Amino acid sequence: MDIHLAGVTMRYEDEMSIGDRISRLRARRKLTQEQLAERSGVSVDTVRKLEQNRRLTARLSTLNRLARALDVETSALVGQPTTFEANSEGDAPSVLALRQAVSPIGDLLGEESDAEEPPTMGALRASLDSTERIRREGRMGEIGALLPQLIRDAKAAARAYNGASQAAAYAVLAEAYQVAATTLTALGKEDAAYTAIERGTDAARRSDDPHLEAIGASTLAWIFTRQGRLEDAERVALSYADRIEPGFRSPPLELSLWGILLLRAATATVRQGEGKYDRVDELLRMATGAAAGIGTDRLDYATPFGPTNTGVAKVNFLVEMERSQDAITTARTVPGIASLPPTWRARFHVDRALAYSDLERDEQATKALLKAEQDAPEWMRYHGTARRVVAELRDRERRRTSPVTELADRLHLDG
Numbered sequence: 001m002d003i004h005l006a007g008v009t010m011r012y013e014d015e016m017s018i019g020d021r022i023s024r025l026r027a028r029r030k031l032t033q034e035q036l037a038e039r040s041g042v043s044v045d046t047v048r049k050l051e052q053n054r055r056l057t058a059r060l061s062t063l064n065r066l067a068r069a070l071d072v073e074t075s076a077l078v079g080q081p082t083t084f085e086a087n088s089e090g091d092a093p094s095v096l097a098l099r100q101a102v103s104p105i106g107d108l109l110g111e112e113s114d115a116e117e118p119p120t121m122g123a124l125r126a127s128l129d130s131t132e133r134i135r136r137e138g139r140m141g142e143i144g145a146l147l148p149q150l151i152r153d154a155k156a157a158a159r160a161y162n163g164a165s166q167a168a169a170y171a172v173l174a175e176a177y178q179v180a181a182t183t184l185t186a187l188g189k190e191d192a193a194y195t196a197i198e199r200g201t202d203a204a205r206r207s208d209d210p211h212l213e214a215i216g217a218s219t220l221a222w223i224f225t226r227q228g229r230l231e232d233a234e235r236v237a238l239s240y241a242d243r244i245e246p247g248f249r250s251p252p253l254e255l256s257l258w259g260i261l262l263l264r265a266a267t268a269t270v271r272q273g274e275g276k277y278d279r280v281d282e283l284l285r286m287a288t289g290a291a292a293g294i295g296t297d298r299l300d301y302a303t304p305f306g307p308t309n310t311g312v313a314k315v316n317f318l319v320e321m322e323r324s325q326d327a328i329t330t331a332r333t334v335p336g337i338a339s340l341p342p343t344w345r346a347r348f349h350v351d352r353a354l355a356y357s358d359l360e361r362d363e364q365a366t367k368a369l370l371k372a373e374q375d376a377p378e379w380m381r382y383h384g385t386a387r388r389v390v391a392e393l394r395d396r397e398r399r400r401t402s403p404v405t406e407l408a409d410r411l412h413l414d415g
Contacts, residue, residue, distance in 0.1 A: 018063070019052065033048055118169075151173065174209075175212065175301065178219050190226055230269070231272070256300045291310045315352070327351065331351070343376045349372035
């Protein structure tokens with residue numbers, strides 16, 4: 001459906017509840033609630049409450065199991081914006097334009113690309129740095145407008161230059177593809193994201209940066225996690241982590257990349273269910289050790305790592321494990337939240353909101369969501385988990401007008 005608000009148009013998938021989607025897909029598969037529960041390992045009571053809309057949210061581990069049993073990607077259950085918001089300034093962001101930049105038809109037909117004057121390497125790197133900053137701030141529309149041209153510019157430079165300049169251009173191209181992959185994943189276009197990361201891996205191998213392939217593997221693990229391919233996500237992250245094998249004298253960058261990959265693996269592992277929680281604890285301990293070895297928070301390839309980010313990850317894992325009170329207690333001890341990029345801070349506050357919501361402490365949950373919105377307002381409108389918890393809190397709110405109903409309006413949630 002299209003929603004028109006103050007001159008802005010956003011298109012969403014049907015604003016049905018998760019339970020509505022589960023019920024519809026279950027009917028297509030000709031499964032009873034009991035059969036779906038048995039296939040997924042989710043209790044019949046949970047399936048029933050979701051389908052009856054007595055529960056509007058569920059842990060991603062639960063959604064992963066249900067999606068697998070229904071043979072769909074997890075994003076098919078969640079419901080989220082599937083395209084960019086319109087903006088009134090500059091070029092309009094376009095999913096189609098981003099797809100065309102990632103997979104131009106000329107590559108398939110073997111056609112020569114239109115001759116373009118390549119930018120200087122200084123200008124190309126500046127464009128990438130600007131795009132990365134915009135991504136960290138969660139300004140999705142600007143990313144959608146800028147990224148196709150960045151990819152084209154980097155490809156033109158890689159074709160035109162030789163030697164060290166060509167390798168540097170491939171490094172920019174690899175990072176641009178990784179930004180494209182995360183952006184497409186955020187819009188539920190995981191298959192297109194996979195294509196972007198494949199091309200990014202090829203560019204990384206042609207580049208002058210030996211670490212780009214590892215950070216690309218982290219992105220690939222996230223794509224697999226979003227697809228519900230949890231074992232594949234865990235495997236790819238740990239495979240690349242093993243290649244780094246840091247020691248006591250390893251430079252901070254290698255410790256950071258190793259820790260990032262461990263956290264990616266743990267994210268996939270925690271969603272595999274209770275039987276893997278010991279492994280999650282082990283991975284988190286190793287990542288925390290790497291963070292302690294660095295001693296401070298870093299930002300490598302637009303990804304933070306250090307004591308703060310491992311603390312944030314621990315809160316996320318506790319939420320996934322449904323240890324809500326422990327998550328809230330741990331969240332109070334995480335150091336240096338203000339040092340994180342805006343989207344990481346916002347995600348931390350959404351996790352806090354989930355924990356408070358689980359405990360039916362709705363006022364605190366709403367305050368946490370408002371902090372998330374303050375940090376990354378546009379990102380909030382694209383984030384499926386944030387939208388789900390806002391919808392549940394709004395539906396529990398008895399007042400017609402309240403902070404959470406106003407937030408729901410700003411996120412363009414249907415009533």
